[in-house]
Amino acid sequence: MTALFDAEIETTADLLRRLGAGARAAAAVLALAPRPQKDAALVAAAAAIRDDKALILAANAQDMALARQNGTSPAFLDRLVLDDKRIEAVAQGLEAVAALPDPIGSVLADWIQPNGMRIQRVRVPLGVVGVIFESRPNVTADAAALCLKSGNSCILRCGSDSFQTSTALAAAIGHGLKKAGLPRSAVQLIPTRDRAAVGELLGLTEFVDVIIPRGGKSLTARVAAESRIPVLWHEDGINHTYVHEAADPEMARRVVFNAKMRRTGVCGATETLLIDRSVAGTMLRPILDDLIEAGCEIRGDTAVQAIDPRVVAASDDDWDTEYLDAILSVKTVDGVDAAIEHVNLHGSHHTDCIVTADPAATEAFLGRVDSAIVLVNASTQFADGGEFGMGAEIGIATGRLHARGPVGTEQLTSYKYLVRGTGQTRP
């Protein structure tokens, strides 16, 4: 089970140092653990989660009762609740990660220098990963699985609303580790709700190699202000779909609808629709019909309002807003250059799409939009590790360093150079 904590006898700072030391020690073991052993831990953890289902559901019921007491909204309650089906999905998620290739030890480059030294760049784990997340308790399992597969130990900080559920999940994972002969400190959930624990984690430079925050604006702001450990950012998805004048109207209708409404709460959802003024008169109404019928609120600039009276006025803030809801801001633009400029200025450099049949517009958009994922003629909702063939991901990285786009097992690794000589000295 996860590390016990008694605030009477241990400060939060000491707790985090204890977790850190355990994680660092476990990382040294995991770095050398062969794939079958890591996979055995994942499969055993999946089995333990199924065996502990009643326990996990009971813990979840406690979390749900508290959340209802606190007046949590239905949307957030839905992110928190687990049932048989969702627990089975968590278990299957662990098994899916076990089926992924092991990135550790891969030789990324291999060459011989003129002086005869053979140099290889090989993949190694990052080391100790700190994951701070909110709401969904399944992230406990998903994050632990990806870290473990790529040879990393992890320290997890769940949201306080899923504390009991995450604790029960982490305990099951601990059983899996033990069964496979791996140290329990390979996966540790911070065993206190104390808010100070986050600050301590963000300063644990001696023991933690990277911080991955999965949460909203206030978590992002806190991590930005306080973290002295490198951060793999997962920021807003202020994503755009741009309907260019050479777009196929039917394709535009289907792609835009899917990009907004498939699931409004995911980071890959489109938040702003851009459309060329030259075709707004003909292509826009059908698109808006579908969206409004499905319950989406449309906020548009004056040209869009003139085309459709159901549209409410957009304010300047709307171009910089991630709604994560059935709301779409719509703006007319004059051509691909203007669209690119808007996307680069207002977007969060996450995922943006152009719908067009025109090759020049396609190449301009793909080349000049500065986002992690740029699509032509496909829904922004494809911004997902599974849809990229990566099997699973811990999130979509939006920074420019280390990883960009879906963060799967490969992105949770570093590398080192191995140089094999025969006595070479440098002149």
Place this chain on the structure above:
Amino acid sequence: MTALFDAEIETTADLLRRLGAGARAAAAVLALAPRPQKDAALVAAAAAIRDDKALILAANAQDMALARQNGTSPAFLDRLVLDDKRIEAVAQGLEAVAALPDPIGSVLADWIQPNGMRIQRVRVPLGVVGVIFESRPNVTADAAALCLKSGNSCILRCGSDSFQTSTALAAAIGHGLKKAGLPRSAVQLIPTRDRAAVGELLGLTEFVDVIIPRGGKSLTARVAAESRIPVLWHEDGINHTYVHEAADPEMARRVVFNAKMRRTGVCGATETLLIDRSVAGTMLRPILDDLIEAGCEIRGDTAVQAIDPRVVAASDDDWDTEYLDAILSVKTVDGVDAAIEHVNLHGSHHTDCIVTADPAATEAFLGRVDSAIVLVNASTQFADGGEFGMGAEIGIATGRLHARGPVGTEQLTSYKYLVRGTGQTRP
């Protein structure tokens, strides 16, 4: 020429914002600049440096005069001074970078998903690079060249002791940019010695994508404490050479001597020699003879002192010290496991070497030493981008994220995903 600065009319904070905006605008241009244009700028900059030689030498004379007045040591004066030969080397360095392949636009991965979407991972520039360095004025040119080649703009902060020299070099580079039709703000040297400029740069999150510090402990500490921008760390080179009991004695002698004495002031120099107790009695004296004859001071543990009376006692601090001088700490160990443990504990995870003919010891050391560069039977002085076939480097990265080991043009890049669909929507 570099941006003018008048403290009477502009605060340092405003100056940095002005430089940042210029750099960001230039980065957008550089991201699309074709290779021939970037190379033309580098070649023209080399020519300008040769043309401006007298100017550069005069500026350097001013810096040298001030440095002597300030009582700067001969070793540091030597890092500061330029002569005809060194200026020619700087110019040739720019031309060498022009000859390197252009990393931008490379397709790193290319595949088709089951639903028909074609996904490519392509290289893009990092964006705006902030380089803070001390002493050697040639870093002005080296850093600017590597950034430019990989499509990045840069803001450079030189040490105050090389201010005039760096200003003259940056001016010449500006002529090269102009000649090639690239914006001058692609390379900007901060035009003030004001210490506050560093703090402003470290907080310029809106305009700067990465900070690369090249300096000593106090710069490192300042950057660690203050930077709100991701940092590509270049820390100490507390490097080890470990002479295993199965080492070839002659090879050990040559490799250790080269690793310590080839150039004592480079980050790849070996600072600690570890030697198996079982062979210290026979292999150590000849190694120490060579080093002491060349003027190296030896500090050893009690076993080493017993073997050689010329050795002075090492304190505990010596195992954690980067001398950058003709001083070597020497410790006896009992086997490869103990050596690995010492290296991982006391080293800076930079560059470490084992000398041995034993395959098991080789694989253990290569596999478990957690450093950017791990060698068997070759000198740690090979820790250099040129020696790795990278052509040039901005330093040796010692962190675990983004880049590790030599930072050349490829490491100054990011990537993005391009997805080409035919109307796919996600189920």
